[in-house]
Amino acid sequence: MLSYQTPVKKSARIFTDGVKAGIPIAIGYMPIALTFGLIARTTGLTFMDAVGMSVFVYAGASQFMALQMLAAETGAIEIIIATFIVNIRHFLMSASINERTVERSRWKKAAMAFGITDETFSVASLNRDKIEAAFMGGLILMSYGSWVIFSGLGYVVGASLPEVLQKSMSIALYAMFIGLVVPSLKKERKALALFILSAILCSVFSLFIPFGWAIVAATLISSVTIEWAYGRLMKKEGEAHV
Amino acid sequence: MFSSVIWVILGMGVVTYIPRMLPLVAIKADGVPPFLQGVLKNVPFAVLGALIFPAIFTIQSGSLLHMTWDDFFFGLIGGAMAFIASYLEWNIIFVVLSAILVLTVYSLIL
DSSP states (O other), X not given: OHHHHHHHHHHHHHHHHHHHHTHHHHHXXXXXXXXXXXXXXXXXXXXXXXHHHHHHXXXXXXXXXXXXHHHTTOOHHHHHHHHHHHHTTHHHHHHHHHHHBOOOOHHXXXXXXXXXXXXXXXXXXXXXXSBOHHHHHHHHHHHHHHHHHHHHHHHHHOOOSOHHHHHHHTTHHHHHHHHHHHHXXXXXXHHHHHXXXXXXXXXXXXXXXXXHHHHHHHHHHHHHHHHHHHHHHHHHHHHHHO | OOTTHHHHHHHHHHHHHHHHHHHHHHOOGGGXXXXXXXXXXXXXXXXXXXXXXXXXXXXXXXXXXXXXXXXXXXXHHHHHHHHHHHHTTOOHHHXXXXXXXXXXXXXXXX
């Protein structure tokens, strides 16, 4: 009896784990989505357009950028190209998740791909050894739900949170990123090296190129360099022991 | 004024979804050479470094070139609280809430 009930129970439990892991993202998205809804309204978008953008695009930085560009009456093609450039960083995250997922169904993979953001990627990567579709499902339900609902609410209410809270809550996603990564940085030298190198590179690159590219370039260069350096180090240590 | 906004939105949706979807659907995980596998496993730690820095210091201004002292101290204090809390291995919810709380107090005092 136990053996035939276990699979269902197990995936339900993994889904619940995903929901729980999504709580800090839901909190962190709230002030940003409220602001998005508010600015969308003042920019002159309809309620349908504002919520529609959160439903179909679901990528914060590019949505704010699109509002700015719409307000400046930029052409559709320019807005779409700029969106592509800002969001291309998700390509790297998707490739990294692909390396770690145990999901084999292409349809499920295509579905969970829609929910890959900086935040869901970070939470999934640092919480799970093997990333299950059920976990991503719970995680995306929370984060996507928060993003869409608070976008709409920001539009309807036409106001964000009280100013002090709005400002202090803007730290939430960064605090979450720190909370996710610090335990690994304590344990693993390699993780620490990757983190520091990439942070420095991104800070320098951000002076010269848009942030989407700065993240891509910093991530790629540090991931390759550190992998190569560790390969050499391991080889040397191996030889020293012979 | 924005009758064509829905087309912009759908276009944005398509170009955002493609990079998210392609690697997951098109790459066979066991066809990736070992070195590249290692690189992809490094990505989360590198991404987090790049997502936190320099952005945590430029929440209001949006770029290092326009960063203010207010911006800098805001990120420093919130980041330090989150760092201490996570170094002590608090639950992530409390890491987030403690950073928000400290900055609320900081903003009220100033």
